[in-house]
Amino acid sequence: MDELGARAAAFVARHPRQARLRRVGTSRAGTPLLLLSVGHGARNALVVGGPHANEPVGGATVLRLAERAAADPRLTEGADATWNLLLCADPDGLRRNEGWLSGPYTLGRYARNFFRPGFLEQPEWLPDGPDRVTLPETRTLLDLQEELRPFLHCSLHGVDVGGGFVELTHDLPGIAQRIAQTAARLGIPRELGAYDTLYWPDLGPAVYRIPTPRRGDLTAAITEAAVDSTWCHPRRYGTVTAVVEAPMWGVAAVADGRPPADRDGVLRAVSGALRHDTRRLHRVLARVRPHFAGVPGAAHLLAPVDDYLLVCPRLADAWDPDTEDGSGRSLPPMSTAHLVALRLAGRRLALRTAGLLHQLVTRAGADPAGVLPELDRLVDEGCADYRDGCSAHWIPIARQVEYQTRVVLAAFELAGRRPTAGSRSGDPGWNPGAAVPLHRD
Template identity: 40%
Template sequence: MTDTGRRVRSAAASHRPDRYPTVAQAVAAARRLGERFPGRCRLREVGSSRAGRPLVLLSVDEGERTVLVVGGPHPNEPVGVASAVRLAERVLELPPRPGVAWHVLFCLDPDGAALNDGWLAGPLSAARHYEHFFRPAFDEQPELLPPGDGGGPPLPESLVLTGLIDELRPVLQCSLHGVDFGGAFVQLTRPVPALAERFARSVARGGIPLDIDSYDAVGWDSPAPGTYVMPAPGAGSQVLPDRPELSTWSYAGRHGGVTAVLEVPMWAVDAVRDARPHPEVRAAVGAAAATLGSRVEALAALLPLAPAHAGAAYGPLLRAVDFNLRVCPLLVEELRTGWCAAPLSVSRVTTAQIVAERLPLRIASMLLRLLSDTGGPAVEAARARAGAIVAAGLAGLDRLGARWVPVEAQVAHQARAVLAAADCVLG
């Protein structure tokens, strides 16, 4: 590493390499970078969250061609905040690229991140992760925009991001995501030549499996393993209500920019890279559908015991539980009718198994948080039932071979992938 690189790391370091930073730690690191390199860095608050938390942007260098990096779009994916810090460090280690400016938004959803913060101090076990788990309902995720036909106004965080896109007109937008279980993959709003090869090399370097048949991209074009291109409006085949065309990813396209959504797992499941035909699709997918259906049915029976007056702190949890309970039966039907009779890869069947274990695990974990402040025999029984579903989900994921990916490996890959995407787009 150069002397400049050592100074950057010394100035920015705010957390141990085996930990994710909190949003406050990430912003503090950014402030130190700005103070250390005032000639190259500018730090500003570009808006506020629904609860009034600041959204902080670090800009590095000047130029007409801009790269916008969005950290923390999903609060249960802390790698994005960590990678945003690492990327700012890496850009400052390199000489300025003529005519190119970098803009790093450290966390798009700081309110959601605050509901997950309890896990970040460690230990970073799966059981403890789900004790502090929160992921908002779709209409409360800032990267997803409401339809123009009466879908309600955009979230304040969404307006901040679309405003930045309009201001900066990025040639490349990178959204830093993570998956709890599975493999790494990249989703693009349009093809980016040469990125797939560099992405795959980075994944291999980090000892992370490449997800070659991702559930998140069912029905999408895949020009190379682990690389997916978002479909035209209405062309996707998922039952989930996310529409890529109604997102801040696609919004960048109005200025000619391309978006790369970069996913990296916390716990790797190596079978997601297996392209061989699965020998028992009907049995395996049918069992996954049955698991998902029975656990969700049990959790739906517990929801009436959650306090309806959850308030500002737990209202998002209650809405997220309700949303997932409404969506899951559609997923069960999709697995039973659309997947069981089809020839599928080991990778695709494994993603179905992950979904079947993960979704009830998420719902049960958030429900346990909602039930934590109430009592009585019925609530105690509900907590025991939800706790058993959490334990069953964790055991099921263990059986799929889930293994922890060190934070450093996650962050290093994601930062490399952003730099590779920039190289491919900027030339």
Template identity: 45%
Template sequence: MTSPGETAVGERYPTVDEVAAAARALALRRPDVCRLRTVGLSRAGEPLLLLSVGHGSRNVLVVAGPHANEMVGGATVLLLARRVTADPVLRDGADAAWHFLLCADPDGARLNEAVPDARFTMLGHYRHFFRPRAAEQPEWLPDDGTLDGALPETRALIGVIDELRPVLQCSLHGIDVGGTFIQVTREIPRLAERIAKSAAEFDIPLEAGSSDAFHWPSPGPGVYVLPPPGGPREDASNSTWTYAHRYGGVTAIAEVPMWACDRAADTSPHPSADGALRTAGEALRRASLLVGGLIGEVGPHLPGDGGPLLRAAREIVAVGPALAADWDPALRTAAAPPLPAMTRARVSSVEIYAQRLPLRAAAMLLRVARTVDHGPTPLVAVRELLEGLVADWCEAYGTAHRARWIPVRQQAEQHARVVLAAFDLLPG
């Protein structure tokens, strides 16, 4: 007999409720090794559930759902929890206890949940899309690095880190289009080899040029090491990733794509990088300006600030184009750090970024516009424009990068293997 959520792990992304039900079933079935408890409440009063497996002295913390739009983490924690429960070598044999935060942002995840088959097309994904603005994401501390004013989800996660002092914290992330990769706060030897072997088995490209990590050390394809906190090329000091350092732990941020883009792994030189980067920057600014204008037409018809979807869309169109100054020749200054050699993989990552951001903003704005039931005729026209825009941009996005769907089970399996490899190879 399968437990709740078992089928969902294979066929689609499990919902918040399905992940919780599966964890409860596992804890009831194996009370000798599993414990499920509430470690906090979300802003909306949702329980933040921690499933612990094993009784060893070396704690491993796995965090699912830190970004609401990255739903593969729920499937991954169920897969990992069942595997660790079934295999005493991963527990007793390694003197380890595994702790799975089932969803770091259940409020956001619920806003991103879709009908069961909607995730298998780009348009289906984006018609249900939600990703909160940075200040509403639980892995980020306030700018001063303290817990004063932090989200309740952030305080709960920090509390778990303080309690467990994990030797390894794994944050489960995902991207829509690209390759698989991992970011670590300290180097883990031979990790690149293990990730590459698993990725090849599933025909998932290794992300060899992530624009998030242009200036970070990379000991091998698909592995990036965060620069030391406070450095000029590091922006994660006020995060729960580096918070674990105070206890000597390492954090690994594991990424898997929904759709693969094979160019993400192409390390050959790009034949016309400067022109491609300029084109991407211009397209990003043009699309952001268009969406920003539509936000100006929809916003006045909504109460207050329009809610989390509109707040997130506003942040994207305000901040996204400015971030292009890191790579766009039209915006880069003489003081900017030099770009690395621009391979096809690195240019592809920038091009994906330039299409992804305005599409996210337009998709969330469309969801907001659909909630205005009795708007004036011009608002109806804006809604229809957004419907066409999101559909056209989704088609263009998938076509430009030859995106191919990766089954959910393979996404979760790659995620799980990255986590297990990081633990197995952990120094000391």
């Protein structure tokens, strides 16, 4: 995060007439939340880097977007636009990933140093609605949306293993073709059956419609984003939100849209593997939890562990063709890509849980319960399945960033064709007036 701030300040020094950097909030640990703005147009684009702590690509992407906006007047004066780039929405969580961020980029190193806070500590979610927000990072996001009334809001996410896709609050005709072209040029697989969007409407290949938030229990909130969020909140301003997912390790099979040869057989295997790993992890947690009382930071690591172990059994039941999960909802039609995505997701949940528990044990400085060998086996098995079973391959950071940048620029162009209320930010004496949302879905 310090490096991002320094690079943003250096950018402003090179472009003093076009760019400015300001502090718009403070994290729970006291880290400044910095907004880099480029241009002086009346129409605002808001781009959020680092909303998930383990997805650092967005920080590099916002800096790349700043360079593009400064170099191409069509993106600022020509579009009457200002680019507002939040460097990182969760800088405290990002710091907890420093064990793998500098490389080497291997699945094992990533898994053993992975961190993402528990669901209720992630800044984009509004489980109790916008009026009962307690996280300062979330309040900053909402305040920015209120101030800017953006015509486009992009949230920059990363997929650890899989492919690229986009989630939209409004349709942007033509974006699926832009994504396909960009993905082909950069060698990024498109995720045609993303686990996150399993029950969401398709707007085109690798493009999904974010549904209207609905009430649900914590499991539904975690697995289906069935909760209000900063993605949906700015609908009232006519804002188009685009959640842009870029993969770190690519898996070509997530782009296989063909019908599967044995749908039910794969689902049984995936759900069975998830149940098996969940039982192993529950046994490990039961043995080690009593030893974590005095370990610094243990609560932050245990919160996501408890979240993952809460959702795993429910997901296994939902995916198992021989089990009724009690929801009354059946699985949608599934391609090979969907089944691959579920396999990756099941492994992801188990691998993240094992990695977090591994950190807890190693930070304690001892292994009184003797669980470290079992956790190493879980991590190694999951990484081997990704690498050997799914042919996961590392995508160089430069390509991740370029992919995400091009998708954001495509969304900017297409969303800019929609009528929206004008606004101006970052100019002396600017004061936001009442906005009239022109689109309500």
